[in-house]
Amino acid sequence: VSVLAATTGHGLTLGVFAAILAVTLGITYWAARHTSTATSFWAANRGISGAQNGLAIAGDYMSAAAFLGTVGLIYLFGFDGFITGVAALASFVTVLLLLAERMRNAGQFTMADVLAFRLNARPARSAAAIGTLFVVGFYLVAQMIAAGALFEALAGIKFSLAVVLTTVFMLVYVLFGGMIATTWVQIVKAVLLMAGVVLLTVLVLNRVSWNPFEVMGRAPRHTEHGEAFLGPGLFFKKPLDTVSTGVAFLLGTAGLPHILMRFFTVPDARAARRSVGWAVAIIGIFYLLVSVIGFGARDILGAAGEEATGKGGNLAAPLVAQNLGGGAGTFGGDVLLALISAVAFATILAVVAGLVISASGAVAHDVYTNVVRHGETDERAEVRVARIGALAVAGVAMVLAILAGKGFNIQFLVSLTFAVAASANFPALLLALMWPRFNTTGALVGVGVGLVSSIALIVLSPPVWPGPDSQGAPFPLTNPAIVSIPLGFIACYAGALLGQPEARDRYDQLHVRAETGVGAEPAVPAA
């Protein structure tokens, strides 16, 4: 980290970051004038186009863990790091074929809308809101810890202060600009991040005379693992770890409330599916380029750089940038380091904004309006409670992130997020849309068992179980998905059979609406 402690570099980083902040705050000011109704606050008046939403989904999805984490994992462990990226992209097949259009057609603001449509609304909403808040909470704390650690290493600001600043800026976007501001912040961030990744890739390839094979060809020379670095098995020790992590990603995105919520911002189902097309194009290119940067980092930083990249190799990408610019202390090195660091901060801000706005939907639209007030409230009150909810969720996450501290393993929280999303949210959502016999009991039991089993198994797993080298962890796998997802589905099924069958007509209505878009929430006319 001391390599990065050049003061001029810090000043530059803060300068570039201030420029990004100025642009995004300008967007927020503009968006605030269009944000008054619930539909504008949560769904940007459903006026975001497919291409815009695709960029925003990419901006929402390419988190700090995706960029810094994947480059770091590939730098430290080679091919296994790339597997996580490929799996993260693969998850969009699940989203596209099963949920994207159906969510747009059947829902209003939150994931819970779809469950409440055909099930007993209050308990089903409560269950979905709890699932949402757990998933979003873990992800939020992970991103905030990442923000604090990064700010501290790259801009010389104290960890706890950095977490507070992240929370404050994000809240400005969310509270004043709602989903419109959040969407555009995500779009700006996606463009910046892609530009940064393209720039780094060009510089990496330039170093090896534009021969991409040379990037991978050189990597094994700088590691004790030799050629094995280019194959799987260095990060995932057990074969089942590879499979379980892959499955967690494949089904996890389809249970992430902040990603699903993005489909409510487009005018119709056609735009929803087009946004997935744009998103997978961008995210796929992103991970291909990240693999070049990650393998390139081996040759550029060498084995000697491992210590400086920190826990999980999170600082590998900024260090590579500095190195490609000419090294520590050079002007080029400072500039590139500042650019990539600022992009990484913007990345975190955009992701936490998306997370908090989806949490505010669960608090205000699901719990307050429909569970507490039985739907008897006006829109003004709903948006007010949404803002209070956003404030509360962000405040709790901020305190938890500061208490957990930077020593906390971020990767563990991210894997927890995907495993919980895939085990608790996804089964109930899918069965509500597809299975006539599904009922309220099934949803409650399914969400409950999925939530408890995924969290419990993670606590019992090697990354968390206390003791020297996690010896004797009761659950052998690093990711519980391969066990907890089937448990979630079985619980949905068993609960449904134990409970009373519910009226068929609500299911038929949901089905027709989801498949054809008849009766779907319309877009708001442009002012």
Place this chain on the structure above:
Amino acid sequence: MRGREPRATQPTGAASEGRFERSGAPVEPGPAERLGAPHIAAIAHTRAYRQLTARRRAFTLGVGGGFVALFAAFLILSGWARDWMGTTIYKGLTVGYVFAVAVIVGVWLVAYLYSRASNRVFGPLAEQAREEARR
């Protein structure tokens, strides 16, 4: 109605009058179709609707299943055939990397095929189902 439970029986509100079209697509459904449950039930019983759900299910199982098989093979080979996945084909290019790129291209292919099927088959069938129900 906003801020309450979404209802299929939602009456035609002010919001559905001035529908706007930013994506260039016809915005569905029209106000006349937002009539509620009886209309929805009528759609469910059309031949076109049954075709729509059957075709979509076939696509999901066929194309989606094919992709899941590719992805599963990638994970399983990465878990149990590590040496083979790590075999270098050309310079630093390994079997595993080629497989990974194949999965990425596979995602793009699924997105393209689904979009094409939606425009050519699913969209027209949904339209037809609404037409049949209106009669």
